Amino acid sequence: MAEKSGADILIEALNDLGVEVVFGYPGGAVLPIYDAIFKQKKIRHILVRHEQAATHAAEGYARSTGKPGVVLVTSGPGATNAVTGITDALMDSIPMVVITGQVATHLIGSDAFQEADTVGITRHCTKHNYLVKDPADLGPTIHEAFHIATSGRPGPVVIDIPKDVQVATARYTKPGPIQHKTYRPQVKADKTLIESAVEMLAAAERPIFYTGGGVINSGPGASQLLRELARITGAPVTSTLMGLGAFPASSDQWLGMLGMHGTYEANLAMNQADLIIALGSRFDDRVTGRLDAFAPHARKIHIDIDRSSMNKTVRVDLPIVADVGHAIEDMVRIWKGRQHPKPDLSDWWRRIEGWRAVKCLDYPEDGNDIMPQRAIQALYEATRDKAPIITTEVGQHQMWAAQHFHFESPNKWLTSGGLGTMGYGLPAAIGAQLGNPNALVIDIAGEASIQMNIQELATATQYRLPVKIFILNNEYMGMVRQWQELTYAGRYAESYSDALPDFVKLGEAYGWKGIRIEGNDALDDGIAAMLAHDGPVIVDCRVAKLANCFPMIPSGAAHTDMILQAAEVSGEMDDEAKALV
């Protein structure tokens, strides 16, 4: 068998792994790989305008297709620019493989041009990483990297390849199924634990399913099984930000998102439940609020594939390490096998209906100013029959989108949950559009966040991607301003978006269509014009400047201390609360 260069081995291995799209940016230390890409046709390379955008685009591609996202960047600044997106993928459990060029092996450690200690820098923001020093190791390493990125709790894996390893030759054969020496995620749950969970569920008077991104990571089958489990048990379902779409928002059993900006009914139900079944969620601080007041009456079952998520912040009564899809399947089977009748939860539902009647997502309207919530609702109404893929940036608009846009199926909601990365939405939309060429993809953005990866307008133009950006422009870093209003007596330090560009002209400069929407009268027509254009559109939707995102559990408060309206807020918080923000 003939030997191949490291660069050719990389391309062949990516082909063997079914990779169709690579998001990247060339540079000195990856020139041999780019030359190998030039000479082939199977893998499509998408040239971004900044390496951070390559990682978010790969995340958007991965989250919307279920396939791993692949990134290719050069050494030094290429790798360091990718670090934010790599960390983002780690926090949100997104399968991603990042190939970084490195200076030649004999130059490593010499402070060579564009040298950075990529494996050192990314050691704690990856699930695993590799420095490949021998082209013979390249094939097996790439296959192992994809195995690790996509199995167990998914995450980002970095493969650092020195330039001489890209040029040197070795043999490559496609390996068989990977049996890793040490890495063996537990997929199937212990049967007796599932039986205990079913018994606890059958005996509960006030149960609630608290689902997370793990259900979506487990594949579309897990979302279907969740619906079945909810149907046969009759229990209410709430979800984290990352889990939206796993359970249909149109279901009567859906309570909406929980947590800091979750619904009143979801948070009160968590607080009053006697059994919480956590499915692929991780008791994040934005979900629990004050820990010593979190769900005081509930026994807790926690099903997650990551053992380190068990008892991390909240002690649970029954931890079950397993893939959540498999575990739900087992629960459904055992429940049906034991012929449990559907429990009578009518008292529980009566209480939930009482909380629902508060209509916590209602908001005051004032004149012709567009309330941001109204804009999201209008966008939802105009697009719901198209089952759009929605990405977001980070801030108030993200929370309003989570509250007022409703999802019926998984893989339609792409947002930066754990890391909270402004600048995520546009590149993620580009990645999602590439993975779903016929889908309507909309980035719901804020005027501050969108400027963090605004250069990607060019990427969409180059590849004729008809993504839409819908900016809720309130001229503030709204979430920062809201916190300053609520906890710092309205001292708006540096949160005003001064010197904003004209987003319509900016879009036009990049070959996009630009639309400005001002006033409620123009809202529906503006959205219709956006949807009518078959290319990329940037919408500058001017909204009420000082609207706050409610409901809200203040920092360090319990679920029962939820704020529904601004009138309930006092001017300044104590230091303990400030420290938790």
Add this chain to the structure above:
Amino acid sequence: MHIKEEKAERHTLAVIVDNEPGILARIAGLFTARGYNIESLTVSEITSDKSVSRITIVTSASPSTLEQIVAQLDRLVPVHRVHDLTAEGEHVERELALVKVAGTGDHRIEALRLADVYRARVVDATISSFVFEVTGTTDKIDKFVELMGEVGLLEVARTGIVAIARGKESA
């Protein structure tokens, strides 16, 4: 506002890992990244083909943090298994120290006498100095080093703790 700290217990962990480049940085970095303490860390290859290493870590943490430390270590890809030796039952801990003492006359004689009491061996000697090798629990070595301070202690090198469970089960 003041920052509160939880009550800590001292535990000894045995971590069996694949002997790959960067593994020590991965483990030490995990402790710093997540705010865990390391009181002692030793590492050595334990198989003839040098493919597997055993890392002994002494850490102080609250019971819930200890549970997290074990789970977080176990989650690292190159980690075969993690044992909390303190939690799992009785175990033996030993440490080795090389202690250099300089002096003449009475000090020199007293140093030798104390070394004998502590079963320290002389591994190097000059007219005016000794290097002692002493093995034992951390407490014993602490005490020996403290005593040597009275008789001309110059320098100490310690290995850190290695530990193994009592009985016939293997980690």
